[in-house]
Amino acid sequence: MSPDELRYWFEDYLEACNRHDLDALRSLLAPDVRRAGAPGGVDAWLRDVELLLEAFPDYRWKRIAVVIEGDRVAVHLRTRGTHRGTFHDVRATGRHVGAAEFGMFRVVGGRAVEYAGTGDEALLAQLRD
Incomplete structure (x- = not known):
């Protein structure tokens, strides 16, 4: 995929x-x-997203930066949402939270085949304070 195609994919x-x-x-x-x-696997990925969205029904991601190199897409995002449901055993707090998120995707044929990035620790820290 070309750099433009990878940018459009993201x-x-x-x-x-x-x-x-x-x-x-x-x-x-x-x-x-x-x-x-x-x-691994798409079903596990989507289940994790589903659990996040159940806990934060207004969750949003905002692009800060995207860097393309070869078949890789590196991203810096800012996230935000309101904690309305249980998330990693933390009951709803009603808190509005946000975090910086960093990720690296490897994309082949229009689909992500590998991902590495930040986890849920920043969100959990805000919920437990």
């Missing part, structure tokens, strides 16, 4: 995230996508 990915459109996300991820430190 724009589609980010828009699907912000629409909370799990079907669109599925079309952008390889069935056997690998994630550093998390269960």
Whole structure:
């Protein structure tokens, strides 16, 4: 994929995230996508997103920076949402939280095949304070 195609791929990915459109996300991820430190496969990825959105129904991602190199897309995002449901065993607090998120996608044939990035620690820290 060209750098422009990778940029468009990420724009589609980010828009699907912000629409909370799990079907669109599925079309952008390889069935056997690998994630550093998390269960692999598209179903596990989407289940984690679903749990996040159940806990933060207004969750949004904002692009700060995108860097393309080869078949990789590096991103810096800012996230925000209101804690309305249980998240990692923390009951709803009603708190509005936000965090910086960093990720590295490897994209082949229009689908992410690998991902490594920041986890949920920053959100959890805000909920437990």
